[in-house]
Structure formats: structure tokens, C-alpha cells
Amino acid sequence: MRNHRDIKERIIKLFFSATSVTALVILVGIFLFLFITGIQAFGQITPAEFFLGSEWNPNAYEEPKWGILSLIIGTLMITIGALIMAIPVGLASAIYIAEIADSKTKEILKPVIEMIAGIPSVVLGLIGIVFLSPLIANFFGLNHGLNAFTSSAIVGIMVLPTIISISEDVLTSLPNEFREASLALGATKWQMIRMTLFPAALSGIAAAVMLGLGRAVGETMVVLMVAGNALAMPLSFFDPVRPMTANIAIEIKEVVKGSLHYETLFAIGFVLFIMTFIVNFISDIVIEKEMRKYKW
Amino acid sequence: MRYIILISILLLAVLTAGCTGESGSTGNAISAGYSEDIEIKGSDTLLQMVSNMAEAYTVKNKNAKISVTGGGSGTGIAALINGEIDIADASRAIKKKELTQAKDKGIDPWEFIIAQDMLSVIVNKDNPVAELTIEQVSEIYKGQITNWNNAGGEDKEITLYGRQSTSGTYSYFMKKIVEGDYSSKMMNMEGNQAIVDAVRQDKTAIGYVGVGYIVDDNGNQINGIKIIKLSKDMNSDYISPLDKTKRADYPISRPLFQYLSKKPLKDSAVYKFLVFELSEEGQKIVKKSGFIPITAEDREHNNALLKKI
Numbered sequence: 001m002r003n004h005r006d007i008k009e010r011i012i013k014l015f016f017s018a019t020s021v022t023a024l025v026i027l028v029g030i031f032l033f034l035f036i037t038g039i040q041a042f043g044q045i046t047p048a049e050f051f052l053g054s055e056w057n058p059n060a061y062e063e064p065k066w067g068i069l070s071l072i073i074g075t076l077m078i079t080i081g082a083l084i085m086a087i088p089v090g091l092a093s094a095i096y097i098a099e100i101a102d103s104k105t106k107e108i109l110k111p112v113i114e115m116i117a118g119i120p121s122v123v124l125g126l127i128g129i130v131f132l133s134p135l136i137a138n139f140f141g142l143n144h145g146l147n148a149f150t151s152s153a154i155v156g157i158m159v160l161p162t163i164i165s166i167s168e169d170v171l172t173s174l175p176n177e178f179r180e181a182s183l184a185l186g187a188t189k190w191q192m193i194r195m196t197l198f199p200a201a202l203s204g205i206a207a208a209v210m211l212g213l214g215r216a217v218g219e220t221m222v223v224l225m226v227a228g229n230a231l232a233m234p235l236s237f238f239d240p241v242r243p244m245t246a247n248i249a250i251e252i253k254e255v256v257k258g259s260l261h262y263e264t265l266f267a268i269g270f271v272l273f274i275m276t277f278i279v280n281f282i283s284d285i286v287i288e289k290e291m292r293k294y295k296w
Numbered sequence: 297m298r299y300i301i302l303i304s305i306l307l308l309a310v311l312t313a314g315c316t317g318e319s320g321s322t323g324n325a326i327s328a329g330y331s332e333d334i335e336i337k338g339s340d341t342l343l344q345m346v347s348n349m350a351e352a353y354t355v356k357n358k359n360a361k362i363s364v365t366g367g368g369s370g371t372g373i374a375a376l377i378n379g380e381i382d383i384a385d386a387s388r389a390i391k392k393k394e395l396t397q398a399k400d401k402g403i404d405p406w407e408f409i410i411a412q413d414m415l416s417v418i419v420n421k422d423n424p425v426a427e428l429t430i431e432q433v434s435e436i437y438k439g440q441i442t443n444w445n446n447a448g449g450e451d452k453e454i455t456l457y458g459r460q461s462t463s464g465t466y467s468y469f470m471k472k473i474v475e476g477d478y479s480s481k482m483m484n485m486e487g488n489q490a491i492v493d494a495v496r497q498d499k500t501a502i503g504y505v506g507v508g509y510i511v512d513d514n515g516n517q518i519n520g521i522k523i524i525k526l527s528k529d530m531n532s533d534y535i536s537p538l539d540k541t542k543r544a545d546y547p548i549s550r551p552l553f554q555y556l557s558k559k560p561l562k563d564s565a566v567y568k569f570l571v572f573e574l575s576e577e578g579q580k581i582v583k584k585s586g587f588i589p590i591t592a593e594d595r596e597h598n599n600a601l602l603k604k605i
Contacts, residue, residue, distance in 0.1 A: 056478070057477065057480070059461040059466070059467065059470075060462065061470055061471070061474070061477045062477070063473070065445075066345070135499060136349070137497075142496065143453070143455045143498050143499065143500045143501070144455060144497065145484075145496045146483060146494075160314070166346050193482050220556050225486075228483045228484075229460070229483065229484040229485075230480065230481050230482055230483050230484060231478075231480040231482075231484070232480035233480075234483045240481075240483055250460050250461070250462065250463060250484065251460075251462065253367050253368065253370070253371040253374070253462050254368060254371050254373075254461065254462040255368030255374060256374050256377050256378065256397050257378060259397070274405075
């Protein structure tokens with residue numbers, strides 16, 4: 001009898017470890033697949049040509065060009081633009097929800113903000129094309145609104161829920177002694193938030209921003225629809241840009257498996273993967289530490 | 297821990313085996329190709345027209361299931377080479393490179409011409425420019441003329457709208473009209489309709505689309521845009537793509553193709569649909585979709601192939 005139970009125990013253990021390991025295997029598998037396919041591109045082009053070349057044009061009239069610098073800059077412009085727009089709004093909302101709002105307002109606001117994350121990105125893209133881009137074109141006196149600025153604005157909205165809800169969690173997790181101590185010393189509420197809570201939560205808030213950044217880098221649908229996707233090196237936020245994600249989405253449809261074009265697209269995918277992986281990895285570590293810091 | 301390592305290695309092995317084995321599995325899709333189902337993919341220029349024909353065909357042949365999707369000629373031809381579809385729509389001829397790639401994968405494309413297109417250059421309705429030579433269009437798209445006042449218009453910077461590299465229209469226009477690389481400032485739009493919409497909104501725009509996209513169902517010009525009259529050179533007439541009497545002289549007319557993945561069987565659904573497209577009834581739909589029926593020369597080209605089936 002005892003033996004029978006042992007076997008059952010073992011099988012269950014095996015099953016659960018197998019399922020939990022699957023996620024890890026998928027991650028490693030994707031990594032290897034991207035890496036192995038992407039690395040083959042460097043049989044025909046040099047890494048310098050790939051990373052430092054400013055012209056991407058695989059279907060050129062004469063010589064194809066394989067430089068991804070303008071694509072990387074396109075991605076960075078949209079990401080940085082999105083964060084510049086999202087951080088002030090996100091932080092202010094997080095502070096309001098965590099420290100100022102009464103519990104009833106908080107109960108309504110939090111789920112509503114998290115719902116933004118549930119809006120399909122193609123819907124936001126549609127709003128960008130039909131509503132926001134003509135508006136921006138009119139406001140700034142441009143010929144059209146398909147540019148880095150419009151994309152940043154929409155991607156900024158998409159990263160808001162991440163920034164707000166994690167920053168809010170970090171602020172809420174600060175021990176009450178912090179608040180009591182600063183108020184007891186005669187600080188006003190604003191002074192308490194600015195001088196005690198905010199510095200204490202800073203690394204956690206930074207991690208929230210990093211997570212938002214990871215989301216912004218990988219966003220595809222919106223940028224595909226509103227970034228304009230011209231190949232030229234962007235010189236201002238009002239130039240059309242072609243970020244890496246959009247470039248892959250546009251071109252993967254026409255490539256024949258195993259061609260150089262196919263391999264370079266995977267190499268771009270690998271670069272993207274590494275970028276988001278590092279960002280997410282760092283923010284995970286920081287959040288983990290942050291959450292433990294004040295637990296007594 | 298022992299388990300975890302063991303399982304990881306096992307799963308990883310299965311996964312990598314799956315990846316490398318993938319390229320060999322395309323054969324299945326081809327052999328399953330010729331049932332009553334027809335998969336058509338490719339040019340956005342042909343999309344509406346071929347969908348119209350598929351619709352008319354399935355009304356009569358209730359068993360036939362035809363799916364028509366876009367994505368661009370390059371997309372269609374790549375899918376044909378990868379063995380995913382039966383027919384590729386293309387607004388350009390298949391490239392030599394693609395032909396070798398196809399042969400390497402055991403695909404033998406059969407080329408039919410199903411309609412003619414007058415590729416049209418369009419600008420915003422408020423733009424005073426009405427006529428351009430092919431050379432001017434080329435210089436505009438190369439980025440050598442960047443202001444409308446150098447092309448007979450107002451002092452405004454030109455905004456270029458073009459298709460994405462997956463598009464046959466993109467390739468055709470680059471090879472035949474621009475004869476050089478597009479300016480890297482050109483916006484890469486998702487389809488013909490996206491270009492029409494952008495040109496409607498942007499007063500400084502120039503774009504190129506298939507003639508089917510500048511007329512409505514009744515054959516009248518759609519509003520919000522202006523169709524540029526083109527001429528071969530300074531000394532020739534400027535002709536509108538909608539001018540029926542001077543059709544033969546319009547400088548950018550091109551055939552619209554369909555590529556079959558292999559020689560079709562005589563009773564197969566693909567063959568029957570193709571015959572329908574080339575029939576008088578099919579060509580009527582071509583006309584109704586805003587395009588131009590095939591010429592006697594095209595008919596000869598098609599018949600030579602049909603005879604071999």
C-alpha cells in the first residue's frame with residue numbers, strides 16, 4: 001500500500017514540475033530559434049554593416065542595404081517619447097490613488113485604469129489614424145500626422161496602466177510608520193509624499209517605468225498604423241519613423257524562408273528580444289527587492 | 297531538481313527537432329491543394345476584383361470555397377513558393393530570383409494575365425498641378441524634386457506616399473517609372489486604399505494606385521483626389537487613365553497576373569475558376585471593378601498555356 005502511494009506522489013510531482021518547466025523551455029526555445037536563424041545573416045553581411053548602417057532597403061533598385069540604425073532610432077524615439085508623456089501623468093495618478101484618494105474613489109479608479117490595458121492595440125491604432133493624427137497635423141501645422149510624435153502619444157497611453165498600477169503598489173506597500181513619522185514631525189501631506197514616500201519608493205517606481213518601457217519597445221500594431229513607416233533616418237519627432245517591430249511585421253510577409261532577407265528579419269527580432277529581455281529582467285529584480293525592503 | 301533538468305532537456309530536444317523539421321513539411325500543402333477549395337493570396341491591387349469574381353463564381357458553383365486575401369504581390373508569390381496557396385495574385389511579373397527559389401522548392405509557377413491596369417498617379421483635389429511627365433514623376437519619387445513649385449504647383453514641400461516593399465505596384469513603379477531607388481522619405485502605406493485616404497487628407501501629397509481604386513462602382517471618379525494626366529515625354533499628349541479613347545497611349549498600363557503553383561488538372565477547381573475569370577462573364581466583372589479587360593495579345597498568351605492542360 002505504502003509503495004502505491006509513493007508512486008502516485010512521484011507521478012504528481014513529475015507532472016507539476018513538467019508544467020512549470022514548460023514556460024522556461026518555451027523561453028529558451030524562442031531564444032535559440034531567433035538566435036540560430038538570425039546569426040546566419042552574418043554569413044553574408046558584417047555586423048558593422050547591420051548595426052551601424054543607417055540605410056535599410058532590401059528591395060532596392062540596385063544594391064540592397066541592410067543597416068538597422070534608423071530602425072533602432074525609430075524604436076527608441078517612440079519609446080522615449082511615450083515615456084516622457086506617460087511618466088508625469090502616471091506618477092501623479094499613482095500618488096493620487098495611493099495617498100490622496102479616499103477608499104471609494106480608489107476602488108473605482110484602480111480597475112478603470114487597469115482596463116486601459118485591455119483595449120486592443122489595433123483599436124488605439126484606429127483612433128490614432130482617424131482622430132489623433134489629423135488633430136496633431138492641424139495643431140502643429142504639418143502636412144500629415146503620421147509620425148513619431150503621434151505614435152508616442154498612443155504608445156504612452158498604452159504604458160500608463162503598467163506605470164500607474166505598479167507605482168501605486170509600491171507606494172501602498174510602504175509601511176505606515178513612514179507616514180506617521182513624517183506627519184508627527186509636522187510635515188504637510190505634500191511634504192510627506194515628496195520627502196519621505198517618494199524617495200523610499202523611487203527604485204520601485206523606476207522598475208515600473210522600466211516595465212512600461214519594455215511594453216513600448218515591443219508595441220507593433222499601433223506603430224505600424226500611425227508611424228508612417230518611411231525608411232529615412234528620422235531627424236525630428238514630427239518625421240515619420242519605421243520602428244523595428246513594424247519593419248518585421250511589414251516585411252516578414254514577403255520573404256522566402258531561408259533567404260538573407262528572412263534571416264536579417266530574425267536578427268532584428270533577436271535584437272528586440274534582447275532589448276525587452278534586459279529591461280524586464282532588471283525591473284523584475286528591482287521590484288522583487290523593493291517589495292521586501294520594508295517588510296518587518 | 298534532477299527532474300527539472302531532465303525534463304528541460306527532453307522538451308528542448310523536441311522543440312528544436314520541431315524547428316529544423318519544419319522546412320520539409322511543405323509538400324503536404326501542395327498535394328492537398330486541388331480540392332474544391334481554392335486559396336488565393338497576393339496583390340492588394342487585384343484583391344477587390346478577384347474577390348468580386350470569386351463571389352460571382354461561388355453563386356453558380358455552390359461547392360466551391362474560394363478564399364481571397366491581400367498583403368501584396370510579394371506576399372502572394374512568397375506564399376506560392378512556400379507551398380501555402382493555389383493561386384498568387386500579382387501586379388508585377390514574377391522575378392527571376394523568385395523563379396529559381398520556386399524551382400528549388402519544387403514549385404512550377406504558371407502565369408496567366410487576367411486583366412490590365414492603368415496605374416494612376418493622384419494628388420489632393422486642392423493641388424493646382426494637373427499634368428506631369430513620367431520624368432517629373434520619377435524625379436519626384438527619387439526625391440530630386442521636393443517642392444511642388446518645381447513641378448508647376450504652389451510653394452509647398454511634396455509628401456510622397458507609396459506602397460510597402462511587399463507590393464507588386466511598389467516594384468513595378470520603381471522599375472518602370474522611377475528607374476532608381478525611391479526617396480527614403482516616402483511613406484510606406486499598407487494598401488491602395490490607404491494611399492487614397494492619405495492623399496485625400498494631405499494637401500501636399502502625391503500617390504500611385506491601381507485604376508480600380510480611383511473610380512466608384514459606376515465608373516465615376518471618386519472625390520477628394522485629383523487624377524494626374526501623364527505623358528511619356530515633353531512632346532507627347534497628357535492622358536488621363538480614365539480616358540477610354542486614348543487608352544493605348546497611356547504611359548503606365550500593365551498586365552495583372554495570376555500564378556498557379558503548378559499545372560492544374562483539367563477538372564480541378566482551380567482550372568474551372570481560371571476559365572471563368574478569362575471568360576466574357578469574368579471580364580465583365582473586371583470592367584465593373586474599374587480595371588481593363590485583357591487584350592488580344594494577353595488572350596494568346598493565356599490560350600497557349602491553356603492548350604497544354
